[in-house]
Amino acid sequence: MTAIIGAGVMGETLLSGLVRAGRRPDELVVGEKRPERAEELTARYGVAVVDNVDAARRADTVALVVKPQDMAAVLEQVAPELRPGQLVVSLAAGITTAYVEERVPAGVAVVRVMPNTPALVDQGMHAVSGGRHATAEHLDEVEALLSATGKVVRIPEAQQDAVTAISGSGPAYVFFVVESMIEAGVHLGLPRATATELVVQTLVGSAAMLRETGTHPTVLREQVTSPAGTTAAALRELEIHKVRAAFLAAMEAARDRSRALGA
Numbered sequence: 713m714t715a716i717i718g719a720g721v722m723g724e725t726l727l728s729g730l731v732r733a734g735r736r737p738d739e740l741v742v743g744e745k746r747p748e749r750a751e752e753l754t755a756r757y758g759v760a761v762v763d764n765v766d767a768a769r770r771a772d773t774v775a776l777v778v779k780p781q782d783m784a785a786v787l788e789q790v791a792p793e794l795r796p797g798q799l800v801v802s803l804a805a806g807i808t809t810a811y812v813e814e815r816v817p818a819g820v821a822v823v824r825v826m827p828n829t830p831a832l833v834d835q836g837m838h839a840v841s842g843g844r845h846a847t848a849e850h851l852d853e854v855e856a857l858l859s860a861t862g863k864v865v866r867i868p869e870a871q872q873d874a875v876t877a878i879s880g881s882g883p884a885y886v887f888f889v890v891e892s893m894i895e896a897g898v899h900l901g902l903p904r905a906t907a908t909e910l911v912v913q914t915l916v917g918s919a920a921m922l923r924e925t926g927t928h929p930t931v932l933r934e935q936v937t938s939p940a941g942t943t944a945a946a947l948r949e950l951e952i953h954k955v956r957a958a959f960l961a962a963m964e965a966a967r968d969r970s971r972a973l974g975a
């Protein structure tokens with residue numbers, strides 16, 4: 713039995729992925745406090761929605777998908793139900809395995825995961841790190857849980873804040889670029905629907921090129937950039953506006969925020 717405590721954006725993404733991957737609804741249980749949200753989840757996925765204590769008692773694996781700021785309260789609530797042999801998986805930004813281990817009974821295995829929302833379309837990027845009591849079998853179990861909804865990499869926990877800044881928050885940066893390009897298209901006189909179709913297909917096509925050719929992004933960019941052409945004119949503006957430096961500063965800020973959330 714797997715429990716998912718916190719069924720917001722990411723909790724529901726995990727839940728829907730498990731259901732799509734063929735996990736039976738009676739092998740899943742959700743901990744959620746709002747009755748109307750509970751009804752919605754039961755109607756949509758056929759899962760039982762119970763209180764957190766009950767969810768933790770019933771499950772072998774407990775996935776915690778609440779906000780980092782709610783993690784201490786939820787751990788305090790469920791810790792009396794946890795026992796060695798159970799596995800706790802935290803998907804929260806910044807929360808270290810040590811933070812969870814300090815708040816659960818000794819010997820409970822803890823695994824930290826940084827997922828991302830493209831898991832909703834089975835294109836997620838999940839990074840996994842084991843805590844002090846996590847064995848290779850625990851990591852295999854978490855990998856099996858997540859691999860249905862995307863790619864899984866195992867990383868040293870020291871890299872988790874950087875990973876959060878890159879792939880955890882990453883979809884938001886990509887959507888921000890997409891929004892900006894669509895707005896630019898509208899400024900240039902294109903109908904919004906046309907601009908949207910052009911930008912979305914350009915993104916999907918470019919992503920497919922990166923994956924399928926394995927060619928370095930610099931080379932792919934150079935292939936588009938004709939001498940003294942349109943792309944060179946655009947890229948010069950991006951450099952003048954320090955977009956590359958802005959990306960670095962943005963991701964440093966995300967990394968620092970992840971660290972602060974777990975402090």
Ligand SMILES: NC(=O)C1=CN([C@@H]2O[C@H](COP(=O)(O)OP(=O)(O)OC[C@H]3O[C@@H](n4cnc5c(N)ncnc54)[C@H](OP(=O)(O)O)[C@@H]3O)[C@@H](O)[C@H]2O)C=CC1
Nearest residue numbers: 718719720721722744746777778779780782803804805827
């Ligand atoms: N969104 C994303 O792209 C990513 C999120 N994450 C991580 O996932 C976690 C959740 O984020 P996200 O889904 O975006 O946030 P949401 O706010 O959408 O989801 C959090 C959920 O937790 C619920 N919740 C809060 N307190 C409790 C409680 N005591 N018991 C049960 N449920 C509770 C909230 O319910 P209510 O609304 O009723 O308060 C809400 O449904 C965070 O830790 C975040 O760092 C990680 C990677 C990516």
Ligand SMILES: O=C(O)[C@@H]1CCC=N1
Nearest residue numbers: 804805876880881882
């Ligand atoms: O913004 C956040 O804090 C969460 C973690 C990574 C993506 N969303």
